[in-house]
Amino acid sequence: MSNLLWLVPVLPFAGFLILALAGKHVSRVWVAIIGAGSVSLSAIIVLMIGIGFLLHPPATGNYSQTLWTWMQVAGFNPKITLFLDALSLVFVFVITFIGALIHIYSVSFMTGDKDYSRFFACMNLFVFSMLLLVLADNLLLLYLGWEGVGLCSYLLIGFWYESEVNGYAARKAFIITRIGDTAMAIGLFVIFYQFGTLAIPDILAKAPVLWQQGASIATITALLLLAGGVGKSAQLPLQTWLPDAMAGPSPVSALIHAATMVTAGVYLIARMHVIFQLSPIAQMIIAVIGAATLFIAGFSALTQYDIKRVLAYSTISQIGYMFLALGVGAWTAAIFHFMIHAFFKALLFLAAGAVIEALHHEHNMFKMGGLKNKLPVIFWTFLIGSASLAALPLISAGFYSKDQILWYAWASEGGNPWLWFIALLGAFITAVYTTRMMIVVFWGEAKTEIGHHPGKLMTVPLIILAFFSLFAGFIELPHNFGHFRLFSDLLHHVLPETVLKAGMDAELQFQLLALLSTFGGIYLAYVFYYKQPQRIEKLRQSGFVMNLYLFWFSGWGFDKLYNVLFVRPVVFIANINKNDVVDKLYQGVTFVTIRLYRSLSFTQSGSLRWYVMGLVIGAIIILSIQIML
Template identity: 65%
Template sequence: MQTMLWIIPALPLLGFLLLISYGSRLSRRQTAAIGVGSVLLSACAGLYAGGQLLLHPSLVYEVTLWTWIDIGDFHPAIALRMDALAAVFVFVITLIGALIHLYSAEFMEKDPDYSRFFACMNLFVFAMLVLVLADNLLLLYLGWEGVGLCSYLLIGFWYENPANGHAARKAFTMTRIGDTALAIGLFCIYYACKSLNIVDISTAAPLIFQQNPQEATLIAFLLLGGALGKSAQLPLQTWLPDAMAGPSPVSALIHAATMVTAGVYLIARMYVFFELAPAVQGLIAVIGAITLLVAGLSALTQYDIKRVLAYSTISQIGYMFLALGVGAWTAAIFHFMVHAFFKALLFLGAGAIIESVNHEHSMFRMGGLRKKLPIIFWTFMVGTASLAAIPLVTAGFYSKDQILWYAWGARHGQAWLWSMAWVGAFITAAYSARMVLLVFWGPLKTEVTSRPRWSITFPLIALAVCSTWIGFVDLPHNFGHFTPFSDFLHHTLPLTELRADPTTEWMFQILATVATVGGLLLAYSYYYIHNKRLRHLANQPLFRRLHRLWLAGWGFDKLYQTFISRPFLWVTKANKADGVDQLYSAMANITTSLNQRMAALQSGSLRWYIMGMVLGAIILFGLQLLL
């Protein structure tokens, strides 16, 4: 398998090349076969490779395809490396990617740009696989920029609507801020370590930066900047809700399996720098805790079902950042995997609901759909239960319980971090129940105009099954401590150091259950039993102000418009007529004038041409006599 590792990313790339080259000549059936088949075969190859690693956890697959650049001592290669961490990401990317592609075959079948859609989706999967399989940071950065490009192409896929183009440009621009920080960080790493090979850096960094911890702190801060942009964490989170402009399969792919989890992967992969820079690692935990609360409150007020899920994604990635910040490396990756399955399920379910009710996005115009769309209802309920972390029976409970426990009990954990995560769990349960009640209960407000076929319902059922059982691969200390997932990852990531007594974990599980049940009951009370209470609350001035603030994403867009975008545009307009521009404008005007004068010589009259030749001959003959 080691020499065949390149097949995993090569298959989606082949699909992209075929579709971009021959897409206009292919039928929709052929297009879907290439688009879905290439990712499905990649998933099979990834599952086989991952299975081999499970049997031999200390095994690492490495393959060097060719030398990319060879200048002096700088010779990064196009080389792939799969260890335990990469195997988890490959498993999620390819398996969920294949289900999303299958779903897209029906969801996008009426779109005139069917082949372009699948070409971009295949390229997206390829770029993410390159990112997680790269054995050096330069190749990782190529995949990093690749997913940024693909997100721009897919968010703005329906470019006929100017708002979609604006959302794509916003995502591209805001993530460039983080990408710039990451690029500078790579320069700093190479300057200090004289290598961009990930294994060499991880081995050498503790010795190199032992005498210069400030440099390690700077590199860790720059890496964090890159992660914040891609993973939509404060203060670079505003692009993600607008990314809902793309088709629903795109939302599922971006939010669940690819782009927004790249930052989590980067921090986990380069954990050595964050362990050498405890201040930056603590900052990761703080940013994650604040983000999960800010985004959760915004999700609680949204009308658009996809925007609820978008803010939910920001909040759940905040939990992953919190885990990374307290040193719970495997807990962060466990929640990444679980979240990928239930969030893909929720986005695909939301897309199916929107299509079934004639493209209606507002939850307040839905209602009563549980009997009209039974398969979507039950699968969506499974995903929502996992998001809300219903105790014992959902995967989300086990992954979130780990993070809550480590936020308190890990060596870098703090009581106030746990408190913020606990409040976030309460809010998550509340907006999850609100979403389900508004969409599926109450009177039917919009008629169902179409029902999904098997290529949409099968991925939903498969994801629902995974969203349930996948949580049981890592159980808490007091549940038998069955931890094959963490044990597998510990071959790549360090152990989580505990400062609290593991026997007290059951108390925190009870508190987590209280948060979940409390959030569910709050939403049930206000959105189902006592609607009058909600209307009374909506008339309170303080509540109205908070509602407007949370609905607008805490006003970050307005803040950036006021203090960054408008001043920058004013400077560019003022700078348009500066001296430098006048100099180049003068050169252009002189060139244009000379061109017009020389063009006058091309009169088309034979007599003038002959006279010019005679004059030229006379001048040359005269110069020869004089010289």
């Protein structure tokens, strides 16, 4: 089956080419078949390859397939080589499987859009770029996929480009992520200078030999790569683009948050974990960034009224958990939470999209309400996704993945009580805003009439994602639940697990604290948004509470700060630069040319006698000069 690996990225790319070149001349039925079918075929091939990988693991621990040599320049010979190991297998499965479900959902969701073929072309290119990123054998090919997902995010966030707001959101995402991408590109130059190659296996093998633990060059390289990951994964301080990215269609949001764009940073750090392990400082910075991000984004989610922005801040927070796990060395826990998060976040975005479409494109949660019985399939699937997001103990997959991160934040070699406390507080806040969202949207009085009910093409993907949001967690039970740990066994040779400091009894105690934080958050939201909603109104009458609410609502003022520090100065300098010296030089040349033209234009009067007179005068002048000489 390994010889089929090349088909996994090629099929979505072929779909993109067909739709981009001939989409306007193809019926909508065929657009849907090509767009959704190409990704679905990739998902089937991945399942076949994955089963073979698990049943008959390759002796080398990976599949490798070289398609051709990309270029040959002064001894630099990067190849188009696809590399599949346990880590990339997890990502490829999530990208293709969840991507296929999102494409199927989109067939119905986007059916009335005038740019139907353009949408699927961009979605296929998005999936191809992410697959190229995670299957790349070398960092140059990885960077090609990296920039590809950046381009696709721009195209899809601003898909409805007629709106100025959407265009601004697309440009904002593109520009902010370029900051991290620039740092990452510099990091690739440093790596090539140090190792003479960009082949990932060679780099991971050479780094521990050439660099000592804690070496400055290892820290610099790790931080440059981290900057790229921070930008793509919307972590502090480059997180401001993701909430505005909700301007795109709901399937785009689901794809960005669950299977592509924001998970790229997590993959990069996990893939290059050897370099990060050589720099304890860089790893601690990753953990701190993750903890701070999950804390800040959680409180911002608590104040939003747009259902998609709640989920956007939730993604920033959940990616923060993954960064925290990566920072403390809990590599397997981070990737496990990535996979589970992909299931329930895709489910929540797609279910939210169904609600928005059913209520005449209404995004404001406080204009919804009373949908529990009117949209039963949406309600139950959204409830399952919310339970997994809130890490409801025992019955949700999110509990099993997030519980590991909480434990390692305390007990791993890189963990400490402060990181654990912030993660626990983040879990409490997650339970609060998730329960708030459920109550406001599905309970209470209906404020907007339902326009139409979603069809099976939208509900079937929700049911499938709901199943995995419930049961996928059982592939990696906690230590004190037993010893069935398929996920760790699969990844341990790629991402070595950190040795724990304490035993199973301590882990059980921490699980009980996590359980209490989750139920405490659910109960608090129940009291304030269902039992006694008037308490919220009383709290808002306090000036301090209202100011704090607005501060959290604005994303802790980061956009305002960046406007003052960066945007306004750049615009100010640009306005001055419009009339700089260089411009005046060219303006001077233009002025002289225009003046000469106007002066000479007097000779073009159209009168024959003036032309004859000019010839006579010219002849007299020439003859006079000849006589004088």
